[in-house]
Amino acid sequence: MSYWDKEKECMPREQLRELQLRRLKETVYRVYAFVPAYKAKMDQAGIRPEDIKCLEDLEKLPFTTKQDLRDNYPFGLFTLPMSEVVRIHSSSGTTGKPTVVGYSRKDLDTWSELMARALTSAGATRYSVIQNAYGYGLFTGGLGVHYGAEKIGASVIPSSGGNTKRQIMLMQDFGTTELTCTPSYVLFMYEIMQEMGIEPADLKLRAGIFGAEPWSENMRRDIENKLKIKAFDIYGLTEIIGPGVAIECGCRQGLHIAEDHFIAEIIDPQSGKVLDDGSTGEMVITTISKEALPLIRYRTRDLTAIDRNICDCGRTHARMKKVLGRSDDMVIIRGVNVFPSMVESVLLNIPGVEPHYLLIVERRGTLDQLEIQVEVSEKLFSDEVRKLEELGALIGKEMESALGINAKIRLVEPKSIQRSEGKAKRVIDRRNI
Amino acid sequence: MAKQISVFLENKAGRLSHVTRVLGDAGINIRALSIADTSDFGILRLIVNDPGKAYRILKEADFTVSETEVVAVQVPDSPGGLATVLEQMAESGLNIEYLYAFLGTSEKDALVVFKVEDLAKACNTFEAKGIKFIDEKHLYEL
Numbered sequence: 072m073s074y075w076d077k078e079k080e081c082m083p084r085e086q087l088r089e090l091q092l093r094r095l096k097e098t099v100y101r102v103y104a105f106v107p108a109y110k111a112k113m114d115q116a117g118i119r120p121e122d123i124k125c126l127e128d129l130e131k132l133p134f135t136t137k138q139d140l141r142d143n144y145p146f147g148l149f150t151l152p153m154s155e156v157v158r159i160h161s162s163s164g165t166t167g168k169p170t171v172v173g174y175s176r177k178d179l180d181t182w183s184e185l186m187a188r189a190l191t192s193a194g195a196t197r198y199s200v201i202q203n204a205y206g207y208g209l210f211t212g213g214l215g216v217h218y219g220a221e222k223i224g225a226s227v228i229p230s231s232g233g234n235t236k237r238q239i240m241l242m243q244d245f246g247t248t249e250l251t252c253t254p255s256y257v258l259f260m261y262e263i264m265q266e267m268g269i270e271p272a273d274l275k276l277r278a279g280i281f282g283a284e285p286w287s288e289n290m291r292r293d294i295e296n297k298l299k300i301k302a303f304d305i306y307g308l309t310e311i312i313g314p315g316v317a318i319e320c321g322c323r324q325g326l327h328i329a330e331d332h333f334i335a336e337i338i339d340p341q342s343g344k345v346l347d348d349g350s351t352g353e354m355v356i357t358t359i360s361k362e363a364l365p366l367i368r369y370r371t372r373d374l375t376a377i378d379r380n381i382c383d384c385g386r387t388h389a390r391m392k393k394v395l396g397r398s399d400d401m402v403i404i405r406g407v408n409v410f411p412s413m414v415e416s417v418l419l420n421i422p423g424v425e426p427h428y429l430l431i432v433e434r435r436g437t438l439d440q441l442e443i444q445v446e447v448s449e450k451l452f453s454d455e456v457r458k459l460e461e462l463g464a465l466i467g468k469e470m471e472s473a474l475g476i477n478a479k480i481r482l483v484e485p486k487s488i489q490r491s492e493g494k495a496k497r498v499i500d501r502r503n504i
Numbered sequence: 505m506a507k508q509i510s511v512f513l514e515n516k517a518g519r520l521s522h523v524t525r526v527l528g529d530a531g532i533n534i535r536a537l538s539i540a541d542t543s544d545f546g547i548l549r550l551i552v553n554d555p556g557k558a559y560r561i562l563k564e565a566d567f568t569v570s571e572t573e574v575v576a577v578q579v580p581d582s583p584g585g586l587a588t589v590l591e592q593m594a595e596s597g598l599n600i601e602y603l604y605a606f607l608g609t610s611e612k613d614a615l616v617v618f619k620v621e622d623l624a625k626a627c628n629t630f631e632a633k634g635i636k637f638i639d640e641k642h643l644y645e646l
Contacts, residue, residue, distance in 0.1 A: 447512050447545075447568050448568065449568055449569070449570065452510070452512050452568045452569075452570050453510075453570070454508070454510035454547055454549060454570060454572045454619070455540075455547075455601055455602070455619075456540045456541075456542060456547060459512075459542075459545065459547070460542065481544050482512075482514075482544065482545050483514055483545075484512060484513070484514050484519075484566075484567065484568060485566060485567075485568050486566050487514065
């Protein structure tokens with residue numbers, strides 16, 4: 072086991088809690104003093120900064136949501152003057168105005184430290200050649216990974232997203248040992264490798280650090296088998312800091328949340344009540360070291376569970392489960408919650424099925440219909456109609472038992488579902504509600 | 505015995521024209537074809553003059569393709585000709601998955617392509633019953 076910062080990553084929990092409380096208090100004082108929107112919310116809830124006396128008091132503070140960031144677009148929630156802000160990132164803004172985040176110099180240092188921990192946790196060292204195929208730009212993935220990789224002294228290939236053939240050429244020629252990108256992109260790379268006649272086993276690629284979208288355990292197995300690498304899950308979100316909020320270690324029994332910088336809670340997304348450790352709910356994160364844009368109880372919309380038992384790797388930081396899905400990606404069909412990751416898991420359990428799929432939700436009359444498009448690979452194909460219909464029926468039956476609703480399975484031609492070089496689009500909702 | 509090329513097609517406008525154009529541009533001649541269709545997809549089955557090349561070309565064009573062993577039987581081109589052959593196959597317990605007719609003919613016989621469950625058994629039966637079937641090489645040249 073190697074650590075980037077053993078003292079912090081393996082800090083005894085009692086000491087960690089003391090550190091968290093001290094930093095939480097400072098953060099609350101600061102937002103109350105410098106951000107009118109926070110002061111207004113806290114005043115409305117009847118809470119003053121001095122009411123935060125122990126970690127449990129965190130529950131008393133109001134939540135912050137994506138809407139708060141939009142309402143204060145672009146810089147309204149910053150606690151520092153722009154002269155102290157050295158970097159701005161932003162979300163893609165696919166669902167309205169983008170959310171904008173700022174970093175002080177110290178915030179960037181923190182972020183680089185977190186990414187250095189994450190990459191080290193996945194086994195990268197100064198001898199690594201890290202190919203960073205996350206998009207560089209406003210998206211936090213590219214630059215976040217980049218600074219962490221430089222920090223550990225690895226050789227970074229800032230290939231950014233896209234141009235897949237060139238990515239593979241670089242991987243081959245430069246001897247890439249670790250790849251960072253979205254899990255859907257690495258599977259697309261694999262398809263192109265096949266077309267180019269390149270055997271993944273002949274590459275030096277050792278591991279991949281994949282994130283920015285939810286992916287299932289079955290998808291991990293699929294990636295590992297195809298690419299002959301170890302696949303690590305990394306978690307983060309733009310609003311909190313970017314990638315590096317949590318990372319898997321070699322045990323891969325959940326992702327360690329950097330608790331010296333963040334406090335994570337799990338809540339019931341409906342009632343907002345804090346749930347016990349181990350229960351699945353929405354993760355809420357409070358940043359406790361950030362300067363430019365501290366966030367109090369930020370609702371991530373990501374559904375997961377937290378385990379605070381000490382991990383075999385020696386790290387004391389709590390572990391979150393692989394994210395089940397973002398509540399924004401969840402589709403509710405006839406009252407049943409469906410996550411793309413559940414569909415993916417079912418598909419990958421059927422031999423020969425490729426993890427390229429698309430969910431289409433439509434409303435016919437008053438009834439919602441779910442169609443799942445699945446690509447027919449050569450392994451699945453038969454020249455007999457009966458066998459293909461049996462395949463469709465089998466997938467349908469497996470879906471029904473896993474999702475609890477019946478779905479129409481449509482077999483489609485290979486590569487007809489759009490491939491993504493960034494975050495994959497898994498759901499098309501055509502209901503106009 | 506012969507090799508049939510089977511192609512998966514989505515039920516979408518232009519798919520069939522696309523596959524036939526790809527074959528045409530590669531100089532592949534279609535000798536026989538049939539389409540099995542459902543509401544969502546179809547399976548195009550082809551006998552062509554160069555199955556190996558057709559398979560490669562279609563795969564390169566990202567189609568899902570497979571090669572299937574079929575047998576082309578010479579059936580007397582007269583009333584009851586097919587019935588007699590089918591009866592003889594039924595008597596021998598041969599299960600037919602599907603069949604379709606050939607575009608060209610060989611002299612005065614019609615040609616029917618059969619996909620059977622047990623190819624070896626079918627060939628033995630044909631030989632025993634005196635049913636003529638065309639070998640691969642001659643079939644592609646017809």
